[in-house]
Amino acid sequence: MSNLDPPVTLCVSLSGKTAGLDCGNNYPRKTTPGLCAGCTLCLNLSAADLDRVSAYPRCVDCGAMYRSMTHRRGNDYLCAKCANVGAPPPPPNPTQDQQLLHRTNRMANVASHKPNAATIDKLQTGGSGATMGMSANICVTAFLSGGNGKAVVLGSGMMMEMFNINAFMEDDVLEHFIKRVNVSWDARHEHSLTIDDVILRYHNNGDISTPLTGLTIRQFTDLSASAPLAKGIPSSIPAQTRKVVGVWPTFQAFEMHIQKDLYTRRTGEDVKMGGKNSTPAQGPKRKASGSLTAASVAKRGRNEASSAFVPVISQFVPRVAGAKSGAKTSVNLEVIGVTVDETTGEVRRNLRDRVPFGAASLHDTSLASGSMKTVHVLETSNATFVAKRFHQIAASEGGDVDVTVSENDGCIFEEVELLGQATYFLAEFYKRAKEARTYTQDLAELSYTTFHLCREVVPDDGEPTPASAVPADQIDAARTEGVTWLVEPYRPGRTIKFVGTLNHAAGLHNGKIAATVHAFIHFAYEFSNKSLVLVDVQGTKVNLGGSIKHVLFDPMAHTTSGESGPGDHGVKGIQDFLATHTCNGKCKDLKLQPLEPASDDEGVDSENDGE
Template identity: 25%
Template sequence: PTGPSKPPGLSVAESHRERTDAVRQRMKLQPASNHHAGLSGTSLNTATLLAHQSAGGSPGEQKAMVCWQVRVSNNPKQINNDLPYGNKPWAYSVWLSDIKEHVLQQIAGDWNRNGAAPLKTEEVSFRWSGNRVFEKDTSTMKLGDFVAFHQTPTMSFYLEKVPPVWKSHAKGKAPCLCFELYVDHHSYSKRLRKAARHRAGAASDSDGSDEDDDPSTDAMVRSMVRGAPKRSRPLEDSSEANKPTIQKRSDITLKQIKCIVNNENGQYEFEDTNVVVKGAIRDKPFSSGAMKHVYDLHGLDGKSYVAKRFYRISENETAHDPLFDDEESRIAATVPIEDNEVQLQCKLARLAWGRWFLQKFYAHARSVNVHVDSDIAFAGAFLGKEIECPSRASGVDTIDEDTKGLTWLIEDRRPQTVIRFSGTLDHRTLRRDLRSATISAFAHFVWGASHRNFVFADLQGTPHPVRGKDGLILFDLMTHSLAGDTGVGDFGREGILTFLRDHSCNTVCRDLGLDRSMPLEFAESDNPQSSSGEDEE
C-alpha cells in the first residue's frame, strides 16, 4: 500500500514515512490511500498569534477582584517591599492556579533583575493576607467555587480581613480577595543547589544528606538569588493589554472515538462510541507547542474543551525550514490528515496506558502499605473526527467520500499552569517532595511492569482537583519503546537508555521494592550483543 501523496511544498522525510507506516501496522490501522491525501491545518493567516484571554471569561460573567502582595519565606514576618503588588478583576470560571501563574509572571521582571534565577510555579503558592494558609484542598479550585466556599458563615472571616492598601477595592460590589504570593525560598534555593551540583558533575543521590549548607554551591546560589532594587510599586494591566479582541468561531460536529484498555493485559483498542459531540471551535489556536496547535472548543453540552492537532510530526525534517520561522506560518502549517490521525491515536493510547499503569502502581503501593501521593490522575480524552461540515479551524474545504474530516484530540479544559517532572530525554529529578518522588517511582514501576519494554517520558501535569482534593492531572506524555513504534517522540532504545542513566531511586522506589524487583537494565533477551553499560559508552 502507498502512503498519502506528498502535498506541494511540504517535505516529509522518508524515515518519518516509514515510522508512520510502522505505527499504523502496529495499531492495526487501515493503510493510507492516495485519495485521502487531504491536509490538516488552516487556511486562515494572522500577523500574530492572539493571546488567549482567560481572565475575562464569558461576556457578562461574574467577577471577583483579586489583590496581591508578595511575601518571601526567608523573611516571613513582613511583605517584601522589593517586589511589586497589584490587583485585577478575574472571571469566576478562571482557575486559581492560572491566576497564580499570572501573578508570578508579573513579578518575574523584578525578581530576575541582576541575574536572579527564575522562580518555578511549584515554588510559590497563594495565601491569604496576613500569611494565612488556604484551607485544605481549595488551591486548585475555580475562582467562583473558591469564593462560594469562603462566603459561608464559618469561612467569611477570610474575606473580611482587608489590608489598608486594598480598602478602596473592598468597597465595590464584586467580592474582594486579598492574597499574598508566598515564595518558598528554601525550596527555591535547594533546587539551585542541586542544579549546581549537577553542573559540577557531583554524584547525586535524591535522598542523600541535606545540601543546604554545602559550601561548594553556596556562592553560586547567592549569586542567583540577588534581590531587586528596594522599590515597591503597584502593577496594573495597561489599557492596551485589556482591549478586547474579536475572536471568531465556527461550528464543529465530531464523531467520538475512545481508547479502551483491557484491564487484564493492558492491550487497547479504539471504539466508535456512536456519540456525536457538537460545539463551536475558535478559528485560531490559543497555544502552540513544538508540534501541536491547541484550540478552544465550547460544547453544546456546556462543557469547555481543548482540541489539539499536529502541524508537524518530525522536528528534524523541518528544523531549517523557513515555513516555521514565524507564528503566522506555523498556524497555516499542515500535515497529511492520515498522519495527524495516526499520531493522535498514539497520544490517546499513551494516556490510556498511563491510567492503566497508574491503577496498577497504586494497587502495588496499597499491597505493601507504602504511602504515596494518591491525588494524581491522567487526563481523560477522546478522538473527535469531524463529520458533516468541516470547521474553519480544520482547513478542510469539504468532507465527502474522497476527503476525510480532520481528527482532533479532545480533552477537558484545565488550568494552563504546567509542572514538569521529566523531559523527552532528561529524567533527572531536582525536587524531593512526595509528589515528585511518587511520579519518579511511577516511571520506574512502568519500566518493570511493561516487562522492560518501554518507559514514560515528558511527564508533566497541571494542578487540578482530583477526587475533591488538591491534585495533579498528567497529560501529553511520551514513551520510548524497544520497537520505537509508539508515536512521535519515541526514541526507541536510545530513549530508554536515557531513563536508565538518569533515574535515581528515591525512598518511594525503595519502599516499594522497585530497586530490587525492577532492575534498571535491559532484559538479557533484549540486549544480546553487549551489556547496557557497554552501550552507554
C-alpha cells in the same frame, strides 16, 4: 470491694472480652480496677499499631504509656504526674470506659467514629450558633526539633482553629494541624508527616502528661486542668485576637514538635525544611548597569525614589493566561469508541462505535501551539474543553513536515494509546503500593486526564472548520471524514513538567509529587516488561471533589520498537532513562528493582538491547 477482688493496683482483666490482654504488673499509683492505662491503650490495636505503640515507655508507678515520656527513676520511666512525688495520687479516671468504647468502635470502623473520617466541617460548630461552652479554640505552633535540642518555628507559623469539644485530640485535632503543615512540608520532602513524627506539648515547651489517644477535647481538658502550663495565652498571639479567643478552657495553646530523628528513622529521608525565617538559596544577583552603580543600588532605601524619571508609555496589551477569545465556528463531532483491557492494558478503537458529541463551537484561533501540536478551545452549552491536533511531525530524513489528515489521525490515536496505557499503568501502580503496604499517605494523588477521541464531520455542502486548517481537497471523496481531534477537559493553570524527553534526573522538581512521578515511571518501565519508558511527563494541579490531585496529560514514551508516536527515541531513549533515573524512597518502599545503566559494549541500535 470483696476480699476476693484483685487489688486496684494490679493490672488484670475483669472481662472475658479482655482476657489475656493484661500485663499482670502491679502499679502503686494505679487507681482504677481492671487494665492499666498502657494495656487499655493497646486494646484492640492492629498488629502494625501494636508494634509501634508497644515500644512506648511505660510509667512504673501508674502504667501509663506515651511516646514523649522523659522522666526517669533509675532505669525506670515515670510519667510527669508520677515524677512529681509531692503531688497527691491522681483521682479515678471517670472516662476510662468511654475511652475503651471509643477504641473498640474505632478499630471496628463503626459509624460512630472512624479513624480520620470525621471532617473539620462536621466538627466545627462555631458558624452554626454554637455556644462558647461547646467549642474550643485550639492554637498550634509548629516547631522543628533537632538532635541538638533546639527547635525553630516552621514556615506555617501559628495556626488556629475552632473545634467542637467532642472532637478527638489525636484523630481530629492533631491530624488536622499535621495536614496543614504538610502543605509546605510536601513541597520539599518525599514523605508526608504522620502522627508518629510529632510530639504535642503545651506552649512554652510544657510537658503533657496525659496520653492523648482516645481522648476528646472535653476529656483532655478535664484531666489536664490542673497543669500549670496548660493555662494562659502565648504572647505571640496579637492583642486583638487575645480578646476574642477567651481564656481556658475554651482556648488551648500547644506546640507541635516535629522530631527530625523520628522522621528520618521512619522514612530514611533527611529533613530539608528550615525555620520560619529561612529562605531558599538564590542565584547570583544581576549586576547593576547604566548610570546606577552597584554601590548606589546597594545603599538606596527600599522606598527611595530616583532623582529623575521619565514614564514609559506603551500600548502593549498583555495576553491573559488561558484567555478564550476570538471567532468560533460550530462543529459537528463524533466520539469514537475506545476501550482499554483491564488485564493486558491493550487499547483498541472501534470506528463503527460512534456517538454524537453534541452541539459545540470550536475557536478559530489556537489557544496554544507547540512544535508538533495545536490546541483550540472547544465549548458546549455547559462545559469547556480543549481540542488537540498535530500540525507538524519530524520527517525521517530530518526537518519538519506538515501533516495530512490521515497522518494526524495516526498520531492522535498513538497518543490515545499512550493515554490508555499510562492510565492502566497508574492503576497498577497504586495496587502495587497497597500490596507493598507502603505509606499510602506518602504517595501523591496522580491521575491521567479523561479524553474523547473525536472526528470532525464535514457536511456535504460545508467546509472544514478554520481550526482544522485543512484544505477541502484533503477531505475524502464522501466529504464526511474530517480531522481527528483529541478532546480533553479544559484546565487552566500552570503546567508542571516533571521529566523531559531525554532527562529523567530528579532536579526539575522536588517533594512528594515529583518523587511519586519518578517512582511511577520506574514502575511502568518494569510493569511493561522493560519495553516502555514514559517521558515528557507533565500535569496540572486541580481540585477534584475537595481533593488536590495532579492530572497528567500529553504523554510520550520511548519504546523498544520506537513506534509509539512522535518523540519516541527507541532503545536509545530507554538507555538514557536508565542512565539518569535515580531511585528515591518511594521506589524502595514499593520494592522496585534497582536500575542500572546499560554498559558501553551493549550498543544502542538493536531492539534486543532494550532490557
